[in-house]
Amino acid sequence: MKHRTWSHASFLVLTAALAACAGGDQSADEILIGEYGSLTGTTATFGISTKNGIEMATEAINAAGGLLGKQVRIIVEDDQGRPEEAQTVVSKLINSDRVVALLGEVASSNSLAAAPVAQQNRIPMISPSSTNPAVTEVGDFIFRVCFIDxxxxxxxxxxxxxxxxxxxxxxxxxxxxxxxxxxxxxxxxxxxxxxxxxxxxxxxxxxxxxxxxxxxxxxxxxxxxxxxxxxxxxxxxxxxxxxxxxxxxxxxxxxxxxxxxxxxxxxxxxxxxxxxxHYSVDDPSPAIQKFVTDYRAKYGETPDALAGLGYDAAMVLFDAIKRAGTTEPQALRDAIAATRNFAGVTGTTTLDEHRNAVKPAVVLQIKDAKLAYVETITP
Amino acid sequence: MKRWLLWLGVLLVLAGLEASLRGLIGPYAYQITVLVGVNIILAVSLNLINGFTGQFSIGHAGFYAVGAYTSAALVKFGGPAIRGLVGFLPAIGQDAVLLLAGLAAAAIVAGIAGLAVGIPSLRLRGDYLAIVTLGFGEIIRVVILNVDSIGGARGFSGIEQLSNFFWVYFFVLVTIVVIHNIVHSSYGRAFVSIRDDEIAAEAMGVDTTRFKVLSFVISSMFAGIAGGLFGHFTMYLHPNSFTFVASFNVIIMIVIGGLGSIEGAVVGATVFTVALELLRKLGPFRLVSFAVLLVLIMIYRPQGLLGSWTLFKGRRKAAPKAMVV
CATH class of the missing domain: 3.40.50.2300 (Response regulator)
Known part of the structure; x- marks a missing residue:
């Protein structure tokens, strides 16, 4: 009998925990944005760097009063670095959380798996760092803020x-x-x-x-x-x-x-x-140096390119929401597509007619077993 | 006559649900429902090997991948030709023909792969067989990674969306009925005798290797069908979806449901898929709590949620060779 009681108790606790977490999370004074990435799994560092970058951008925009008079909230979902999970979580973010836009993913394979869902639902998606040309070819709601291969x-x-x-x-x-x-x-x-x-x-x-x-x-x-x-x-x-x-x-x-x-x-x-x-932490440009200092202060490590691109992806999206003056998907899509000369930490970004970023790249040299910044090459 | 009516009724119910379900429960829950169906086919088919025949295979994702890529490739490269052949049909009929052609190819190729792996390896037992099947699953994945025409490491994109709730659950029913009938036939008793005592089975005149290969091939064919349905639903395939972790997930489904019970495999696949989605609310603790859930199930229900409980027990005893539907 005792055995039975224990099993009932543990299941009850678990069910209660689930129910407690299942509360609604819609709010009229918030703009909800979905982010999906690999927070666990073999490519977890990619997802975590990107998430940190996006988090910094969100804190910055909320500290400055938010967007359209509302605070921005990012809903992060873990896809474990697996394509089929990426597709499921994007469907969840769009249909269940009702996000107005999506940020992600790093790996092109995961972006390619999720992009058709975003496109079908006509929700704009910005990939911070998927460089494979096929990603944005999925449809006109899919963008990226990095250059292509x-x-x-x-x-x-x-x-x-x-x-x-x-x-x-x-x-x-x-x-x-x-x-x-x-x-x-x-x-x-x-x-x-x-x-x-x-x-x-x-x-x-x-x-x-x-x-x-x-x-x-x-x-x-x-x-x-x-x-x-x-x-x-x-x-x-x-x-x-x-x-x-x-x-x-x-x-x-x-x-x-x-x-x-x-x-x-x-x-x-x-x-x-x-x-x-994509960028170098030794680049003397003040925007990069400020980002690197802030990031180090917050997370205690040097930001890699993925963190910088995550930050820029979020900032490009926020800028577009501001210009569109609405979060209605079609208007937001058009505003993102109209991004020109946006100054981010990974360089000045312009989105071309194929929704790819046209932006400078940096050249690094290996010197004394370290990476040294050489120069920035513009398109 | 009666059976035909039953199937017709089932088809009508499925079609009705297909038409209304997305609106009723929303696209996210719809997607999860479809994935539950794909996992049920995988679990029920793996149960034939692991649960009924007692062979420990951990390469199910390999056959799943073979089916997914075969069907997607056939539809992508042969789609226009097939559509041309059946051009007189309305669009929905063409889609159905195309999907069924893809699934047939998926089942055949996956079955051949099952035969190719089964013949040499099923003379092995226990751990050795497990390692061979694990290796096979990885071979399939690495081969796919290196074939450029089906996307390689980039993933296979631009697959037509042909499968949906209707087709997935139609094949869920087909899988359950076929495997149920096999298990409750003389073949099924041969499988179970191999599981219970291989030497005794052999002594009684059961050709154990032949029956093991047979169960392996049938199981692989259904895994192939599951793959085809999955690829034509998600529209994108990537080798990362078919790692050995995917094989383990199917094993977890049948173990938590109850090895050797078709109903258990169905329940296991459903609980596994739905629980992982519900636990999303827990954020970073999701996979940890899922593992805790599995541990609890195994402590309190070591025989699985359903054990070897079966809906049709009474009828099976009454008519040992009955081909019940």
Missing amino acids: PFQGFVMAKFAANTLQFTNVAILRDIKSDYSVGLADVFIQNFTTLGGTIASDESYSGGDTDFSAQLTALKATNPQAIFVPGYYTEVGLIARQAKALGIQAPLLGGDGWDSPDLIEIGGEALEGSYFSN
């Missing part, structure tokens, strides 16, 4: 040709990754337009560990630099093997390099190499 190919071509004054660059691309192939193609197109020549174009498959064949072939053409738009794991190994073969030319790359593990894997071999990224 191929833009970095343009950035590095311009940097190699104008800043470094190189005329002869080789390519080593990850043939299995859309991202890498896209960057390499755009790089070649822009670099040749700027008067450079491509010494050779070699490829590998993500997951490879031996690159000596490709590097030997590259070395024979004697390039001034090698453009490797891959991910940090392979890039680190490529750098080591290139040095071992006596290749002195620096490597160039994109934001796939952005990981603390990059320098751990590549070590000294990466010294003097360059890659493009």
Whole structure:
């Protein structure tokens, strides 16, 4: 009997806890905005950085009196970094919480899963940092405040040709990754337009560990630099093997390099190499420095690019609500689409006709095993 | 005659619900209801292997993925051709033909995959089989990650939305009826005898490997159908939805419902899916409280919520070979 009582008691407690949490959360003097991201799971750092950035933006706007005379409230849902969860929580945010707009996600796969739901319900969605071009192609209610992948190919071509004054660059691309192939193609197109020549174009498959064949072939053409738009794991190994073969030319790359593990894997071999990224905490611009200081004070850590992009995504949305003067979805969509020269922490953002952000990228150099800001390249 | 009328009635009820449900309970609850249906198909089909045949498979998500991608690919690449063939039908009929073609392909390909895994691995028992099926599930996922034409790591987007409440629950019923009939046939008794004592079963003349492979193939086919229904509902597929965690989730469903009970699998899938949604209110404590809930269920109901309770017990005893609907 005692056993039975205990089981009843524990279920009662649980049911009561559920019921207590199930209270209504609609309020007329609040603007509700939905955010979905990976707060748990393998990519939890992405979701948490973004959430911190959005939280800072929300506190700033509420301290300044809110929007349209109302306070802004963000409802955050965890999607565990899983596409089907992302879709479910977005449906919940739209239909159950009645949010007026959505912020998220970081990973393009999760944004792609959720975007059709936002589009079907005609609720504007702004992705802070999904760089895959397909995301905003889902429909006219889907936006992003980061640049798309191929833009970095343009950035590095311009940097190699104008800043470094190189005329002869080789390519080593990850043939299995859309991202890498896209960057390499755009790089070649822009670099040749700027008067450079491509010494050779070699490829590998993500997951490879031996690159000596490709590097030997590259070395024979004697390039001034090698453009490797891959991910940090392979890039680190490529750098080591290139040095071992006596290749002195620096490597160039994109934001796939952005990981603390990059320098751990590549070590000294990466010294003097360059890659493009969304922003740099060392950027001297006052807006960035203020953001970095505030963020450190609040969360006790240095904000990464995702935090900055989360902040900007929220700010672009708030700015659009202010300009629209309403939260009616169609008017809000049009206001977001009309975002021009919005000054955020990750640069000045303009949304183009494909709802993608046109904004500057920064180039970083690896120096003394640290990342040093080199310059900002504008579109 | 009577059976036809019964099915017709069921179809009419489903169609009526399809037409009114979204308005009645809202699109969010509708979506959850559909996902509950997909999970019921997965749980009931896995129960055939894990619950009735007593083989421990943790690769169900692999077959689910095979079905999802097969159906989505067939409809995406062969859709216009199939629509052309049945162009005389109204749009809703074309959609139905397209979905059924996709699901048929999903069931066949997933069944073949089940056969390919089952023949070599079902000679193994217990832990060894579990590891082989786990490995298979991961192989499927990694293969999908590397096939560019179905999206690879980017995910498969632009899938037509063809499935809905009507189709999902139609196949829930088909799955339950088919598996119920199998379990209560002489085949079912062979499965159960393997579960209860494999050596004794073999001594009694049951070809254990053949029956194990058979249960594996049937189960894989239904997992494939569940995948097809899922892909055509969500319109987007990504390998991350089919990790071994997805396989474990199905196992949790049948364990909390009661291994070896079809009703238990239905209840388990429903409780699992709905509880996770209700717990969203708890924010960061959601998964923790869910784990606590599972622990409590296992402490107080180790046999599962329903145990091996079944609706049709009496009839089964009366007519051992009855093909009850």
